[in-house]
Amino acid sequence: MRIHFKTTYEQDIRLFPDLWTACVYGALILLAFALPYLINEFYIGEVTNVLIWAIAGLGLMLLTGQTGQASLGHAAFLAIGCYTNTILIEQGLPFIVAFPLAGIITGVVGAIIAIPALRLHGIYLAIATIALSILADDIIVLLEPWTGGVSGKFPEMITVFGLEIERWTMPTRFYYLVLVVTIICTLFYRNLLRSPLGRAFAAVRDSEVSATAMGVHIARTKATAFGLSCMITGWAGALMGYYAGTFNNETFSIVISITLLMMIVIGGLGSIHGAFFGAVVVAFLPQGLSILKDGLIGGGVAIPGLETGVFGMILILFILFEPMGIYGRWLKIRIWFELFPFARKDMFRRQKSYLKTERLR
């Protein structure tokens, strides 16, 4: 077990607590950049998919894991990001301007939508945001002149400083683009966590009463969380559009919203790792299942609802046995090895929690 002997405050503020962790994550990023030389283009495409889901997961994680506000409406924000990006590029903006702008516009829309939704808590907020997911479909159809309605749209080829990027013909370049966006989003997330706003998010999540008493403006903080979450989700949406190659009103359905929420629960709420672990499960599960099915009962046999069934079962098992998700399990395994042979079975047993002050107002 590594003991941190801290001598400066900087050790708690900087990105990595020690040299070893910095090296591990450095190696991981190097590996990610070297990946196209290690595996073939089909799998690069799959990894790109994982990263896009991870970005979307980071977006929802910021809202649900960090600020404690459930949302089943994030598919709508994926759609806003995707359509805004495509429309802006069609208007002649270069990708390098349109893409960040698409995220920012999604964020602003999210923050505005959040204002009436802020009075709702827990399950009621989730229900209200479901409406967003359902409405998005109709609104895309209604706004046909801009969105192409039912027939949908095809995103144009990305050009960054004269360099052409396309998902099907140049999967490696597209992979690098997604990787860079992923790293930027992760850095934003991490920076927020170590600054006052990130702590205010956690304060709002755990006790609104005392957060208020400490001078945190609850509504403004929640709206900010919503906005930032939607900004990241918007970027993921734009990338999803490129990844799919075509999209219409049905691409960003409520199923995507539900999958996103399940993904971060399976990955582990409230951690960056959780978003990535969850994305791996969501993106690889269909492939893994079909490979497994072909191996067991031969190809060509279709089992309707297999994916959904397995996915639902995984979710139930996680909620029952590992509410902290894959990241929680990962931490437990790591600590077991670090403390070997002194780890005890009940080390992670939850402490009894104490009575909360009655909710005011």
Next chain:
Amino acid sequence: MSLLEIKNATLKFGGVVAVNDLSFSVEEGEVYAIVGPNGAGKSTVFNLISRFYEPFAGQFTFDGQNLLDRAPDEVADLGIARTFQNIELFEHATVLQNLLVGRHRHRKSTLIEELFFAPRVRAEEHRHREAVEEVIDFLDLQPYRNKMIAGLPYGVRKVVELGRALASGPRLLLLDEPASGLSVEETQDMRWWIDDIRKQMGITVLMVEHDMGLVSGVSDRVLALADGAKLAEGTPAEVQSNPAVIEAYLGAGAV
């Protein structure tokens, strides 16, 4: 002029009069205690000062400024910090993060700066941390710095909550039953801390407390409440020997 002045405060919940035409004032630099039987309206007074409840009538003045003009989250900006009767800490955060939330009212950085973790944010973080470390040293919280609240014993949580209030650098500290649920030694510690908070830090303390030992040990003046109205006010000894107070606690005929 008094630091905190409350005049004719009244609050009703339906037909129940929680606070009834209550007036009192807290002078700068004193420890002022509110005592009273359960349901006397002590915590309600705190929630009125924190602006969680809107009073029916009354004037609330803090340092010459009208408290009623402030939203609940702006009360902290004035320099009023508080603790809660049933500890309200941020459960899924470390002690250090909890104390740093106490510094929130001193936040100067903007959203954009924080997204990029600009040099100013870093500098501010160092300053917040220094202030928090002083509180940690003062309250002997060093062993718990990086522990999650969810795993801490009750007594420590109580101290962390006091620490979070202190970290905000308040002028007036509202302590809602600081000694409830604490052992004899912990209560003794709490008494020394309250003494030091007043003497070393120069912070005015307004507290609600049932432990009369603690109240008479640290407070300069005591207000006895019953059914939301003032029963008696004075030094601890005066209030304790007041026949009306004894009657409220023990029933008529006890004197």
